[in-house]
Amino acid sequence: MSSAFNKWFSDKQLQHIRECMVLRHMHDFDTLAQEKGGEFALILVQSGDVQLFVEGANGHELSVVHLVKGDILCLDVYTTWIAKGIQIHADAMVGMVAKEDFEGLSRRDAGIAASCLEWYRFTNAFLATKMRDLTLFGKKGAVASTLLRLANQYGRKVEKGILIDKKFTQEELGRTIGASRESVSRILLELEHLKVIAIERRKIIIRDISYIKAQHQCLNCAKELCRL
Secondary structure (H helix, E strand, O other): OOOOOOOOOOHHHHHHHHHHOEEEEEOOOOEEEOHHHOOEEEEEEEEEEEEEEEEOOOOOEEEEEEEOOOOEEEHHHHOOOOOOOEEEEEEEEEEEEEHHHHHHHHHHOHHHHHHHHHHHHHHHHHHHHHHHHHHOOHHHHHHHHHHHHHHHHHEEEEOOEEEEOOOOOHHHHHHHHOOOHHHHHHHHHHHHHOOOEEEEOOEEEEOOHHHHHHOOOOOOOOOOOOOO
């Protein structure tokens, strides 16, 4: 199980984590943890999608991080971000490790603590690049950044460009950048009119990747950072 959000942990360490975790089947918009991470130190996504939401100053929800199968989330990193808790997007199976169990595991295996430190460094870099894109270039830049991140995570090359092979509603895209559905719809229509994107069968095709990158002054980060 390889992922940007668990690459710092060895197979042996992941096995130790799995031995400590409690499996829980979550449903759409169940709350996994309340403010400050609740009683859990770490979660491991077994299946489905997990998103952490906060509420912006404009009242719109913003998805700070979007995790998929294999990703690990150390809750302490997100303590200052959590407002509405960790919410589930679609059905998901997650493994949760209690703080007490994780502290005991870290004492027995110092390597896990070191891996967590590397995870913290990676996550801080990820959050810095994502917040840069969402806050410095307006809503159009935020939408462009999100499309590029989606292309890196779900894209595949087709004749017309890069197909984002996963359906996202305009409301879901709005929650990803903390904007209204109407704002997202207006920007997508503009990009479609400019022939930067095409929308077919509710999936987006990026036709002009250079234009998309220019809208948020893309730094050409590693793909492991350029994701939702």
